[in-house]
Amino acid sequence: xxxxxxxxxxxxxxxxxxxxxxxxxxxxxxxxxxxxxxxxxxxxxxxxxxxxxxxxxxxxxxxxxxxxxxxxxxxxxxxxxxxxxxxxxxxxxxxxxxxxxxxxxxxxxxxxxxxxxxxxxxxxxxxxxxxxxxxxxxxxxxxxxxxxxxxxxxxxxxxxxxxxxxxxxxxxxxxxxxxxxxxxxxxxxxxxxxxxxxxxxxxxxxxxxxxxxxxxxxxxxxxxxxxxxxxxxxxxxxxxxxxxxxxxxxxxxxxxxxxxxxxxxxxxxxxxxxxxx
Amino acid sequence: xxxxxxxxxxxxxxxxxxxxxxxxxxxxxxxxxxxxxxxxxxxxxxxxxxxxxxxxxxxxxxxxxxxxxxxxxxxxxxxxxxxxxxxxxxxxxxxxxxxxxxxxxxxxxxxxxxxxxxxxxxxxxxxxxxxxxxxxxxxxxxxxxxxxxxxxxxxxxxxxxxxxxxxxxxxxxxxxxxxxxxxxxxxxxxxxxxxxxxxxxxxxxxxxxxxxxxxxxxxxxxxxxxxxxxxxxxxxxxxxxxxxxxxxxxxxxxxxxxxxxxxxxxxxxxxxxxxxx
Numbered sequence: 001x002x003x004x005x006x007x008x009x010x011x012x013x014x015x016x017x018x019x020x021x022x023x024x025x026x027x028x029x030x031x032x033x034x035x036x037x038x039x040x041x042x043x044x045x046x047x048x049x050x051x052x053x054x055x056x057x058x059x060x061x062x063x064x065x066x067x068x069x070x071x072x073x074x075x076x077x078x079x080x081x082x083x084x085x086x087x088x089x090x091x092x093x094x095x096x097x098x099x100x101x102x103x104x105x106x107x108x109x110x111x112x113x114x115x116x117x118x119x120x121x122x123x124x125x126x127x128x129x130x131x132x133x134x135x136x137x138x139x140x141x142x143x144x145x146x147x148x149x150x151x152x153x154x155x156x157x158x159x160x161x162x163x164x165x166x167x168x169x170x171x172x173x174x175x176x177x178x179x180x181x182x183x184x185x186x187x188x189x190x191x192x193x194x195x196x197x198x199x200x201x202x203x204x205x206x207x208x209x210x211x212x213x214x215x216x217x218x219x220x221x222x223x224x225x226x227x228x229x230x231x232x233x234x235x236x237x238x239x240x241x242x243x244x245x246x247x248x249x250x251x252x253x254x255x256x257x258x259x260x261x262x263x264x265x266x267x268x269x270x271x272x273x274x275x276x277x
Numbered sequence: 278x279x280x281x282x283x284x285x286x287x288x289x290x291x292x293x294x295x296x297x298x299x300x301x302x303x304x305x306x307x308x309x310x311x312x313x314x315x316x317x318x319x320x321x322x323x324x325x326x327x328x329x330x331x332x333x334x335x336x337x338x339x340x341x342x343x344x345x346x347x348x349x350x351x352x353x354x355x356x357x358x359x360x361x362x363x364x365x366x367x368x369x370x371x372x373x374x375x376x377x378x379x380x381x382x383x384x385x386x387x388x389x390x391x392x393x394x395x396x397x398x399x400x401x402x403x404x405x406x407x408x409x410x411x412x413x414x415x416x417x418x419x420x421x422x423x424x425x426x427x428x429x430x431x432x433x434x435x436x437x438x439x440x441x442x443x444x445x446x447x448x449x450x451x452x453x454x455x456x457x458x459x460x461x462x463x464x465x466x467x468x469x470x471x472x473x474x475x476x477x478x479x480x481x482x483x484x485x486x487x488x489x490x491x492x493x494x495x496x497x498x499x500x501x502x503x504x505x506x507x508x509x510x511x512x513x514x515x516x517x518x519x520x521x522x523x524x525x526x527x528x529x530x531x532x533x534x535x536x537x538x539x540x541x542x543x544x545x546x547x548x549x550x551x552x553x554x
Contacts, residue, residue: 007439094439101384102403102437126379127438134439160379161404162284162371162411 001079003086007094007135010087014137017084019044021168022138024129027051028068029077032173032181036142037081039170043140049078050087050132056100057124068186087136094131103127104161106153109246113149114261114270117236122153129154133165141165146172146180148259148272152246172271174200180271187267195231196269199260202227202238203273206258210240210275215251228262236261236268243274278356280363284371284412287364291414294361296321298445299415301406304328305345306354309450309458313419314358316447320417326355327364327409333377334401345463364413371408380404381438383430386523390426391538391547394513399430406431410442418442423449423457425536425549429523449548451477457548464544472508473546476537479504479515480550483535487517487552492528505539513538513545520551 004010014020021040025033033049040047051074058064071088078086103123109115110122133141143151151169158165173181178200179193188196202224209220217240224238241247243255256275261268281287291297298317302310310326317324328351335341348365355363380400386392387399410418420428428446435442450458455477456470465473479501486497494517501515518524520532533552538545 011441097437100437102434103382104438105380105382107378131439134441137441157379160374160377161381162408164288164411164414 001075001083001086003075003088005088005090005093007089010085010135013085017046019140020046020048020136020138021140021142022132022136022165023047023049023142024132025049025051026053026067026183027074028070028183028186029074030173030181030183030185032144032146034077034081035173036144036170037078037083039168040140040142041082043142043166043168044138046084047082048085048087048136048138049083050089050136052087052089052094052128052132054124054128055091055095056128057121059118059120062118068183087132094128100127104130104157106157109149109153109156113237113239113241113246113259115149117261122150125150126153126157129157130161130163133163138165140168142168142170144170144172145274146182146271148257149246152244178204180269182269184267184269189265192264192267196264198228198231198233199262199269199271200273203258203260203271206238206240207273207275210256210258211277213277217249217251224260232264234263236263238262243276278352278360278363280352280365282365282367282370284366287362287412290362294323296417297323297325297413297415298417298419299409299413299442300324300326300419301409302326302328303330303344303460304351305347305460305463306351307450307458307460307462309421309423311354311358312450313421313447314355314360316445317417317419318359320419320443320445321415323361324359325362325364325413325415326360327366327413329364329366329371329405329409331401331405332368332372333405334398336395336397339395345460364409371405377404381407381434383434386426386430386433390514390516390518390523390536392426394538399427402427403430403434407434407438407440410440415442417445419445419447421447421449422551423459423548425534426523429521455481457546459546461544461546466542469541469544473541475505475508475510476539476546476548477550480535480537480548483515483517484550484552487533487535488554490554494526494528501537509541511540513540515539520553 021044023036053067104126106126177197179197206220221238225235238260242249243257259272261270298321300313330344381403383403454474456474483497498515502512505512515537519526520534536549538547
């Protein structure tokens with residue numbers, strides 16, 4: 001595996017690569033990321049992974065400085081997964097003027113769901129993904145469904161700005177007890193880790209209710225919220241939405257997604273399940 | 278010359294083209310555009326020109342509907358200039374949802390100079406150029422210095438979003454009497470056309486003064502404004518700026534540009550001269 005730190009060197013490598021599938025990450029890799037890499041291998045001759053903790057998508061008071069940097073472990077995992085190139089730029093390489101002047105501005109969806117609790121987050125995501133796409137020029141890019149709203153925003157961006165990249169959504173990896181794999185799981189105490197699967201259990205219950213024809217979304221949302229709060233969670237949101245657009249779902253909607261974000265101690269976890277009925 | 282109307286067809290053509298230089302236009306082509314095409318030929322094996330009157334960059338009350346559409350004439354000129362592909366999309370091809378949801382948001386410079394008189398104009402330019410770059414995937418793109426602020430904004434965007442496109446700035450084409458070539462010159466009555474070269478004459482006088490060491494920018498700006506107003510012009514701005522960034526120039530600045538925008542009857546004309554001293 002080649003580790004490339006400069007944009008110029010990455011572009012030079014890209015010129016001779018026939019086809020590329022790309023997996024952008026912030027490092028601290030787990031089995032969920034490796035599933036993205038494995039999927040990437042199905043689509044192109046070469047796989048490029050980036051590790052870049054993107055300051056632009058962290059809000060004030062969020063965990064930018066504390067975000068785990070585990071480069072050596074990450075390298076070993078990517079090497080074992082057969083990655084061709086790891087793009088690992090310094091911050092000054094992507095943000096030479098410190099301040100990013102041009103931003104990709106997503107529509108109103110950026111201010112809903114997670115966006116309501118993380119102002120500017122999705123602008124930062126859309127902007128850095130645009131930059132990385134322009135540098136890597138991938139034919140395919142793999143994104144996990146765990147970050148469902150992020151995927152919806154990037155899908156909208158690719159379509160709306162005509163990016164020449166084909167997106168590949170990848171199912172969420174889970175621990176045996178159902179907890180969605182996430183870098184932030186490492187923040188959990190052992191008690192919190194034992195409690196954490198309740199998030200997915202509530203989503204599963206909601207999916208069963210929706211599949212059995214229940215369309216009282218508000219009641220389902222309230223029930224899940226109450227169960228979580230009764231067990232010490234602070235719930236940012238539990239919402240049933242239309243699966244593709246993430247717009248408010250009407251009662252008869254067939255393609256749904258249930259999204260949840262909630263805090264256990266100091267750790268904010270998100271998860272979701274799709275429901276096609 | 279191949280005329281391509283669909284994005285898919287353009288992408289298919291692009292796959293087999295070795296290198297591409299691109300000239301985006303809104304049509305109603307004149308010798309200034311053909312100079313861009315001639316320059317484009319110097320850089321790549323193939324030249325792609327687009328004609329698209331971009332609603333997004335016209336403000337309310339501006340001349341979107343009245344903007345001249347002269348397709349047959351344009352085609353003949355491009356054919357004669359050896360263009361390989363004319364990309365001529367329907368509006369529904371570039372804006373299938375009518376409303377553009379994701380926008381490329383330029384920094385404060387978008388609200389100054391022309392931007393102060395055309396709110397949203399440069400957002401619309403940055404967004405459509407991003408879309409066209411993503412569709413055409415050019416190696417080079419030629420822009421005229423006549424639209425100097427546009428060039429500065431696109432230069433900033435390419436750098437800041439890491440677009441894999443090399444910009445080629447092209448000098449302003451002029452009529453024998455100095456008037457900058459522009460599609461909007463066609464709006465002028467014959468009296469206005471006779472008066473119009475005063476714009477460039479004032480820029481030339483300012484350049485001479487600056488080259489001779491005059492750094493009282495405000496006095497030079499006022500003198501030009503007064504001369505234009507005395508001859509029936511309504512002046513939007515006359516400004517001396519730093520040439521690369523378009524920031525306010527300090528007295529000792531060596532790389533200057535003088536920019537002017539003024540209205541003669543119903544027609545708004547812009548022009549500029551660079552001054553390296």
